[in-house]
Amino acid sequence: SLLRLKDLEVAELGDSDVHVKRLAAPINPADINMIQGTYPILSPLPAVGGSEGVGEVLEVGRCVTALKPGDWVIPASAGLGECVPRHPRHRWTPARRPVRCAATLSVNPCTAYRMLADFEALAPGDSVIQNAANSGVGQAVIQIAKASGIKTINVVRDRPDLSKLVERLMALGADHVVTEEMLRKPEMKDVFKSIPKPRLALNCVGGKSTTEMLRHLQPKGTMVTYGGMAKQPVMVPVSAFIFRDVRLRGFWVTQWRKDHAQGE
Amino acid sequence: SLLRLKDLEVAELGDSDVHVKRLAAPINPADINMIQGTYPILSPLPAVGGSEGVGEVLEVGRCVTALKPGDWVIPASAGLGECVPRHPRHRWTPARRPVRCAATLSVNPCTAYRMLADFEALAPGDSVIQNAANSGVGQAVIQIAKASGIKTINVVRDRPDLSKLVERLMALGADHVVTEEMLRKPEMKDVFKSIPKPRLALNCVGGKSTTEMLRHLQPKGTMVTYGGMAKQPVMVPVSAFIFRDVRLRGFWVTQWRKDHAQGE
Known part of the structure; x- marks a missing residue:
């Protein structure tokens, strides 16, 4: 079998090594996609799966002077089996300690934060629309947006x-929760009262959900695609590009890390 | 009937008027779309059709001091029946006089020029891919790119x-001419030798043609949509956004003119 x-x-x-006991992963x-071979990163086999987690x-x-026994560490970059940071430079100690927060800090909340920060200069009172809002990224978006x-x-x-x-999403700080079907109903007008x-629109789905979400984007607004859970392409009427000047971009936290490795 | x-x-x-005799239009x-009512500009009826041309x-x-009898003029902005510039400020005398060039100067070559200039900083030796290459815009793109x-x-x-x-397109300055079918064949590799x-990719078609063209765009490259001759949406695999960071934009010369009316 494969696994x-x-x-x-x-x-x-x-002399420069660190032994880490994994607490949670x-x-x-993306981990499943890597095992399926559908991810653009292919590790030489045999490989250890998984790309984030927390260890002691x-x-x-x-x-090694920057780490001592008892410290908690999380992996510095995504990739198979990277649960042991081998160089002290790679250390990144989470400020908060609940094990679930630390274990899931390096992928989804980073994605949420960068997407909110890097594509549109949003001010308090501005709004963001996202699908797959109950995903890990989606919940992080709700909380970071709320705090901002x-x-x-x-x-x-x-x-x-x-x-x-x-x-549950309202308790996290969501202002509106709507179903995909509601996106094309006239009642959506009430939301925008x-x-x-x-x-800014954040798209983790693709297919019809994306097209419907795009209707509500402001002219010159940006849609950022970071996932494709529906396994369908993003479909955009040409008129949205020409007459509403919407901008479509993509985001991949692994690439972002590579591009910003210097400033780590 | 409608017309x-x-x-x-x-x-x-x-006192401030100018009488213009239309030479060619x-x-x-877009003129047909306006008559069909599918364009986002709707003129109050009855209206005179057409959006560019040249007159004497x-x-x-x-x-009026800026114009004199015998001058050639072209309309300063797109819109139904605007063949008579009423204010001298709107005058724009084409430098070259063949009537066909003057009559078709204000829409397609402007679109081609702005799309080549405004989205990617292209240097000599860089390349551009476009569909509908034999259209008015397409031919202008070939000639302007060649000159650059x-x-x-x-x-x-x-x-x-x-x-x-x-x-014919090679004679205009095209480097490569390929059919839509060829876009997905391995022979495309030869082009990139x-x-x-x-x-930069310029898209006037939509549908499959667009998706195929997008395969050949560099990572972080931009596709600009300015038309939808296939009457099909632009379809993009989510992986192109996430893993190749392609950027999708739109262009509409009418909006560009509005946005830049100050610097006219």
Whole structure:
């Protein structure tokens, strides 16, 4: 089979090495895509899966001064099995300690933060629309936007327990939660009585959901695609480009890290 | 019927008026769309059709100093029936006089020029890919790019007299002419042996043609949509946004004119 559970001996501690005991590691869609071979990063096999998590330092080599036993560390970059930062420069200690927060800090909240910061200069009172709003990134967007005074319109799929989900997202700080079907209904006008049309749309779905979301974007607004859960292309009427001057971009946190590795 | 040919009396010449005799007026797709009511500009009816052309000044009012009888003029902005610039500020005398050039100067070549200039900083030796390459804009792109040392890859639909069309576009300065079908063939590699992958793609078609053209765009490259001859949406795989960071924009010369009316 493709995946195998294997016990490994812990390597002998080198002068610049650090031994880390993994405390928690989430599974992201990207991790599954990497195993499927559909991700643009292919690791030489055999490889250890997973790209984020949190660990406790057990032991450090005699040249390591920046870390000490008991410290918590998270991986400095995405990639298979990178749970042990080998160089002290790569250390990044999370400020807050609940294990679930630390373990899921390096991918989704970073994606959410950069997308809110890098594409449109949003001011308090401005609004953002996003689909897959109950995803890891989506929930981070809601909380970061809330803390910044930016209003969020959150699109989710209809489901039997919709009201519970709405309640949960509102508790996180969502201003509006709507279903994909509602996007094309005249009632959407009511949403825009209290907040302006969004200048930024965050797309993790593709297909129809994206096209419908795009209707509500301000002229000259930007849609950023960072996922494709529907496994369908982004479809845009040419008139949106020509007559509304919408701008379509993409975001990939792994590439962002590479591009900004200097300023780490 | 919707369209009517009508003889009108020439209005009496006011102090700031100019009488212009129309020499030539082309019909653009946008003119037809306006009559169909599918264009975002709707003129109050009854309206005179057409948005560009060239005319000769026959007579000027006594306050007009910037124009004199015999001058050639073209309309200063797009819009129904604007063949008579009423204010001397709107005068724009074409430098070159062949009537066909003057009559078609204000829409397509401007579109071509701005799209080449405003989205990517292209240097001599860089390349551009465009579909509908035999359109008015397409031919202008070929000539302006050629004059700037920029290489063009020109996509056209297959047709019985393809070799004649290829010859004509090559004579205008095209570097490569390919059919839509060729875009997904391995032979496209040969094109990129002599020139770099394009940083800019110009899209006037939509649908499959656009998706295929997008494959050849450089990472971080820009595709500008300015038309939708296929009457199909632009379709983009989410991976192109996320992993190749392509940027999609739109262009509309009418909006550009409005945005830059100050610097006229």
